[in-house]
Amino acid sequence: MKIIDTHTHLPGLSFGLKPRPASKLRQEFEAEGLTGAWLFTTDGLLGEPARNNDILTETVAEHRDFFAPFCTVNPLDGADAAIRELDRCKSKLGMRGLKLHPWLQAFSMMNPAVEPVLAHAGALGFPVVFHDGTPPYTSSLQIAALAEKVPQTTIVLGHAGLDDLFEDAILACQRHSNIFLCLCGVSCGHIEQIIHRCPPERLLFGSDGGFASQLIELRIDMLRETDASASVLRQIFYANPQRLLPLPV
Amino acid sequence: MRMPLIIDSAVCLRNPADPALVKAWLDQMARHGIAHAVIAPADGYAAVYNEEGNTLLARLARSYPKQLSGLAAVNPWLGPKAVSLLEKAFDDGLKGLFLCPPRQGFRLTESIVDPLLEVCRQRRKPVYAHTGTPICCEPFQLAELARRFPQVIFIMGHAAYPDFWYDVAAALQQTPNLLVETSCQGAAIIQQAIDAVGPERVLFGSGWPRSKPGIEIRKIQSMGLPAATLEKIMHTNAMRCWGITP
Numbered sequence: 001m002k003i004i005d006t007h008t009h010l011p012g013l014s015f016g017l018k019p020r021p022a023s024k025l026r027q028e029f030e031a032e033g034l035t036g037a038w039l040f041t042t043d044g045l046l047g048e049p050a051r052n053n054d055i056l057t058e059t060v061a062e063h064r065d066f067f068a069p070f071c072t073v074n075p076l077d078g079a080d081a082a083i084r085e086l087d088r089c090k091s092k093l094g095m096r097g098l099k100l101h102p103w104l105q106a107f108s109m110m111n112p113a114v115e116p117v118l119a120h121a122g123a124l125g126f127p128v129v130f131h132d133g134t135p136p137y138t139s140s141l142q143i144a145a146l147a148e149k150v151p152q153t154t155i156v157l158g159h160a161g162l163d164d165l166f167e168d169a170i171l172a173c174q175r176h177s178n179i180f181l182c183l184c185g186v187s188c189g190h191i192e193q194i195i196h197r198c199p200p201e202r203l204l205f206g207s208d209g210g211f212a213s214q215l216i217e218l219r220i221d222m223l224r225e226t227d228a229s230a231s232v233l234r235q236i237f238y239a240n241p242q243r244l245l246p247l248p249v
Numbered sequence: 250m251r252m253p254l255i256i257d258s259a260v261c262l263r264n265p266a267d268p269a270l271v272k273a274w275l276d277q278m279a280r281h282g283i284a285h286a287v288i289a290p291a292d293g294y295a296a297v298y299n300e301e302g303n304t305l306l307a308r309l310a311r312s313y314p315k316q317l318s319g320l321a322a323v324n325p326w327l328g329p330k331a332v333s334l335l336e337k338a339f340d341d342g343l344k345g346l347f348l349c350p351p352r353q354g355f356r357l358t359e360s361i362v363d364p365l366l367e368v369c370r371q372r373r374k375p376v377y378a379h380t381g382t383p384i385c386c387e388p389f390q391l392a393e394l395a396r397r398f399p400q401v402i403f404i405m406g407h408a409a410y411p412d413f414w415y416d417v418a419a420a421l422q423q424t425p426n427l428l429v430e431t432s433c434q435g436a437a438i439i440q441q442a443i444d445a446v447g448p449e450r451v452l453f454g455s456g457w458p459r460s461k462p463g464i465e466i467r468k469i470q471s472m473g474l475p476a477a478t479l480e481k482i483m484h485t486n487a488m489r490c491w492g493i494t495p
Contacts, residue, residue, distance in 0.1 A: 133412070159411075163407075163410060164411070187460040189457070189461065212435060212436065212437045214436075215435070218467065218468060222461075225461050225463055
């Protein structure tokens with residue numbers, strides 16, 4: 001079965017990770033079963049987003065058939081600056097989506113800069129993947145409140161609410177047609193409930209691959225342990241991400 | 250690597266009186282080679298219907314003494330009645346106290362839980378606490394409680410999954426009577442806990458039905474632990490902690 005992972009990170013210098021070239025990372029990801037991956041910065045979520053957008057793009061330059069690089073910006077830099085960086089990431093770097101992590105980046109979803117940034121990302125055709133499930137900045141319904149204001153932008157709850165807020169993520173997904181849930185980090189029994197209650201065309205596989213070895217394989221197994229049908233699994237693993245961002249380009 | 254005998258310290262049964270649910274869990278045990286499981290009350294039984302839930306679990310444990318043990322849930326807000334309910338549950342054979350602050354509506358550090366912990370101290374019963382949900386059951390809150398009752402064994406349920414992973418090892422280091430249970434949490438964090446305080450304070454849990462035994466066993470297998478360490482985590486520590494001999 002083809003599998004596109006919609007939640008992976010480029011290991012950098014933070015979180016005790018070990019940086020490695022894209023060829024090695026690709027090799028690891030393929031060995032764990034992936035056909036392609038949406039790849040986010042790790043270091044850039046802690047600072048210097050523009051520099052880290054450059055690093056990510058350069059790192060995967062020879063592997064764009066496998067990796068879809070996502071940029072990041074920080075709304076605390078102001079909406080204008082963030083939007084300029086988004087434009088640069090699209091036109092100059094050819095990046096394909098936006099990753100935001102309000103917890104690590106320390107901004108509230110109610111910051112006035114967030115809405116224009118999300119609207120602009122949507123206009124560029126960037127899906128926006130959020131870390132979610134962690135109060136006080138990234139509860140699923142905080143993100144949903146903004147998703148409601150930018151209906152043309154695809155918003156991905158990158159952890160489907162995690163174990164404490166997955167019920168809220170389900171509500172958000174049921175209410176807003178621009179919200180997708182990435183089944184990354186939510187436990188296996190809760191994944192089953194999400195699959196039962198959400199439109200399958202808006203569910204995505206994700207693993208946080210890049211953070212630890214064998215994480216991708218384990219999280220693929222978690223989906224396979226559910227009672228989801230083979231056709232639903234095909235949607236989650238491949239058809240849905242492929243519809244949002246075709247790989248290879 | 251071949252898995253040693255498995256004791257599962259983290260199972261919830263939504264309704265211990267439902268034969269289909271019980272059978273489903275026993276099937277899981279057989280399928281994954283789990284010799285014994287410690288069952289906690291879930292949902293309404295943890296929050297409100299404590300006596301009913303405890304009685305059902307005690308009955309279930311008596312029906313399957315080789316395979317199952319039970320924990321008692323008592324809502325601390327019941328005051329003096331909570332103490333008598335807990336005494337009764339222990340008299341009925343339940344092996345420890347299950348605390349679920351998000352369901353029971355208190356913070357681990359609140360003194361209303363102290364009378365229950367005093368019973369646990371007197372009866373030498375361990376306390377398993379759900380952890381990982383802010384603001385009521387964080388690792389350092391449980392460590393604080395463990396320091397307040399140094400003679401009681403406390404278990405950090407689900408290793409504070411999802412977002413308090415960075416506190417797990419440091420909280421364990423604060424007090425020797427705090428153990429950690431492995432379900433849901435990532436292998437790297439379990440390894441950090443082992444490195445910080447040794448494998449003697451780590452208990453395997455499947456987290457059923459929140460997680461699944463196959464996934465949780467594979468996670469531990471993937472860590473490449475030495476056989477002696479694996480034996481401690483998969484059963485020796487649990488036997489000592491809960492006083493069970495499968």
